[in-house]
Amino acid sequence: MTEIYTNLNNFTDSKPLLTLFPASKDYEFTAKKVFRSKKRVICCGQECVHDGYDFVRKKSFGKAKVGKQICKICGKQHHEDKSFWKKLLGQWQETITSLILTLRDSHVAWEVVQKIMGFIIPFGKTKAINLFNNTIEQFEYPQDNFLIVNYDEQHPKSGRIQKFRLTLLNYKTRVPIAEELFDNKNDETIEFFLRKHLDTEKEIVIITDCDRRYPTIFKKIWGSKVIHQKCLLHLNKLVVNDFGKNVSLQNLHNIYLMLNIFYNRDKEIRFIERLLRKFEKKIFSNASEKKDWIKEQKNKFYDYLKTLENKRRSEHKNLTQRSLPQAEKVLAELWQQRNFFPKNSKKRLEMIKFNWNYFTAFYQVESCPATNNAVENYYSTSLKTHSKKQLRTDKGIINHMKLSALKRIQNFSTPKQTLLQIYGLIRLLAT
Incomplete structure (x- = not known):
């Protein structure tokens, strides 16, 4: 040394x-x-x-x-x-750049970034923008070997023009494999994106939402080498939406009967059944009294749901997922009772039965998730709903997409060295 x-x-x-x-x-x-x-x-x-x-x-x-x-x-x-001096200045620039990336990730305006930098070292807005753009432009999505992939789409706007963000996420590392912005999301666009970024010769597991087009597209690309899991969370959302917002107690019961297929909802069902028995014995003087009573009972049920959720969180548990034989048994029982369901729910039950292999693929693959939550969580940290309409150009959207991916890979919000530590080293050398 x-x-x-x-x-x-x-x-x-x-x-x-x-x-x-x-x-x-x-x-x-x-x-x-x-x-x-x-x-x-x-x-x-x-x-x-x-x-x-x-x-x-x-x-x-x-x-x-x-x-x-x-x-x-x-x-x-x-x-x-003189490389030691260049190395030290490089560390300073890297830390300053990480600070700028962190500020932009928090949606801080460039004018404010310039003012903050003024407290550290004289720094113009143009230089800050150049450091940001250079880092973003040099970033490349990592190309690792991956088996389980999450795929999803988001719909940001460039000014008033609708754009489509297509994302592939490595489920194991939670790091984006690729992201691109397109003017549409038709079958040809999706196929082009997948062929460009995934190996079509290797076996792969893909988790998606419930879009009916995906199985055909995947089969065209991979043939029999693909295992496709449709997200159970998206399925549950579709089930709830089928009944609308202001549901009756009976339809609330129907909702949880269908939600009970893949997750154990027995406690919720028993609670609703007690409310239904009370409802059958109750005599109302007018429609208003009936409406108020139903509203009160539904609020009791929602409070009960919150209690169950808080208990699971305190115990660090998730909803109990049914085994494949249990799920098949519940579906078979509901299928026999399908004529008692509303028309929309009957169609949803038929859709579940028709896509059963896609909803149960996770049972066949070790460590395969049942939901697309990994990419949904990633979306929640980038291009959030309140900011999706604020970006005026395609480049702005792409920069924010890359910024979110870079944050997951490099964690730039946690610097290796503070500016004060680096400045201290500079003062040890400087005269």
């Missing part, structure tokens, strides 16, 4: 200085803060001699001394390696 000459002023600083200088034993850092080579350069057949030093400068930081040698015969000067 580099030899450091210490004195009472810099004795405690030797350890941080060693992190900057080359690991070679051929260099030294003198007590007068000169970095130079201990080896003499051979020129004209003779060893050169030390001849003072040069300064390396950086505005607002100071200057450091770098040794030089001179040939006694020809007078040629030989300058020392």
Whole structure:
């Protein structure tokens, strides 16, 4: 490692200085803060001699001394390696860039970024934008070997023009594989995107929402080499939406009968059945009284749901997922009773039966998720609903997409070194 000459002023600083200088034993850092080579350069057949030093400068930081040698015969000067200074300034720029990325990730305006930088070091808005753009433009999505992939779409707007964001996420690492912005999301666009970013020769597991087009597209691309899991969370949302907003107690019961297929909802069903028995025995004087009573009972049920949810959270548990035989049994029972369901729900039950293999694929693959929550959670941290309509250009949308992916990969909001630590190292070198 580099030899450091210490004195009472810099004795405690030797350890941080060693992190900057080359690991070679051929260099030294003198007590007068000169970095130079201990080896003499051979020129004209003779060893050169030390001849003072040069300064390396950086505005607002100071200057450091770098040794030089001179040939006694020809007078040629030989300058020392300055990479340690470039390395230190690179660390400073990396940390400043991480700060800018963090501010932009929090939707801080460029004018405010400039004002914040003014408290640290004179910094124009243009330079901040250039650092941001250079980092984003150099970013490339990692290409790892992946088996389980989440696919989803989001619909941001570029000004008033509707755009479509297509995303592939590595389920194991939770890191985006690829993201692109398109003017439409027809079958050809989806196929082009998938062929571009995924290996069509390898077996793969893909989790998606319940769009009916996906099975045909995937079969066209991978044939029999694809396992397709449709998201159970999206299915549950469709089930609830089939009944509308202001549901009766009976339809509330029907909803939870269908939600009970893949997740154990027995407690909720028993609670609703108790309310239905009360309802059958209740005599109402008018329609208003009946409406108020039903509203009150539904509120009791929602409070009960909240109690169950809070209990699961305190115990760090999720809803109990049924085994495949249990799910098949519940579906078979509901199928026999399908004529008692409303028309929309009957169609939904038929849809579940028709797509049964897609809803139960996760039972066949180890560690395969039943939902597309991984990519939904990723979307919740990038291009949030309140900001989707604020971006005026395609480049702005793409930059925010890459910024979110970069945050997951590099975690730039947690710096390796603080600006104060790096500045302290600079002051140890500077004169």
